[in-house]
Amino acid sequence: MKYDIIIVGAGPAGYVAAIRAGQLGLKVALVEKSAVGGMCLNWGCIPSKALIESAKLYKRIKNDAATFGIEGIDKMKLSFNWKQATERASQIVKRLTNGVSFLLKKNGVEVIQGKARITSATTVTVENRSLEANHIILATGSYHEPLKAKLPSEKVVELNRFFALDELPKSIVVVGESSIAVELAQFFALIDRNVTLAVPGERIMPLADEYLANYMTGKLKKDKINLIFNVGDASDESRFEGDELVIGSHRVKCDLVINSKSRKGVVPEMDVDVRVSNGFVVTDEHFRTSVQGVFAIGDVNGLSMFAHVGSAQGLHVVNYIKGIREPLDMNAIPMNMYSDPEIAQIGRTEAQLREEEIAYKVSEFPLSANGKALAEGYTEGFVRMLSEEKYGQVLGVQIAAPNATDMIAEAAAFMSVESTIYDVAKTVHAHPTISEVFMEAGFGAVDKPIHM
16 A cells, blocks of 8 residues: 555654645555554643643642632542542543544544554555555654663553552652653642652753743742752662662652653664664754655654644644745744643743853743732742843743743744734733733833833
8 A cells, every 4th residue: 555654653743744644635644553642642741731730729729719718628628539530631531532533534544553664765564564655754752761770660650651550659759850750740749749859960841941940940849849959870770778769869758759751762663774863863954864755753853842842843744745845943832831830931041042142131020910810819920031132032931820831822923923022012911811921021121011
């Protein structure tokens, strides 16, 4: 059977590319060895965010109900039901994966179950079945590197097994520094677990602006999460002594270790010389690999671990195959984290601006001076804007707010048309809304915020 495109991997990068290609009339085969939706829909983005929302609601009821005039809640009887929360998450996953399967069928995409092997630049085998295509797209995702420490298997959980746990113990150690590790640590703290975050390096959130990373470090400490930095390979050499986990010179109470270390690409078996470096498939600006006609999108190319970036890359490759050669600006794609409060950023960081020797100014406006935030009881956070000093072009935006991952879309919109601080300041926002902080930050860059 010959296709226009064979896509290996049905996560957000692969299935979005497949749907779009089908919409454009291309004959597409989508190969998946596990479940349609990939890590994100089945045991990553979607179920984890559903659980985080359950945890945030639990915390808010426990801490803030009385402040909002709600009486009759007995805090002694209030508890977090792990099984019910995971059941809700599972129902959301089922609805979304069914929806994706429907869209694939609707757009004529042939879904083939099985493990793929790339046998040439134009052929793929799946369970002894040979497929041929003009183009092959690798969208095989990534995985957390396993811990090298010789710990009891019942004491260590990889994220793909996390949601299947029958219960959560009292003391948990999360190993990692990424947004996923931070989200997990906060989730456990929100539901009254004792949490330690063991960070391999000297800071969390290595891709975020240092200002955001420092802010979140302070927030984790405020949440009484035990932070251990610079554990390096010690996390791989750790051991249990009784009910304590020994990590380097540190000893912490621990019933369970969650592995959230840095990720590597899932590189499929190949008989072609696709270049791989540091565990990821190497690509150019159009996500072409070293083999003509073979592309790599999403986590497997190592450019980003965010689902929406993989989807954007998938759309870009389909456009490229159809002759549309517009560049994809990776700096114009948001980074988001579903912490408490949420974190989001887009564009350049201060470190990048200094490295590029670009003169810039910083303007910031806090949620504590915003009427809607006060009314909702969410006053922790800010919008921070980095702008070019001479002409005022917005170069980067950072947000800490309850809905930062939604709010960053406004920043993405005005950065996509190279807006200046003057454009931001004169944009009228409805009142009262949280989004007014953008206007205030714009005024702050031009002169002074209105409400400060």
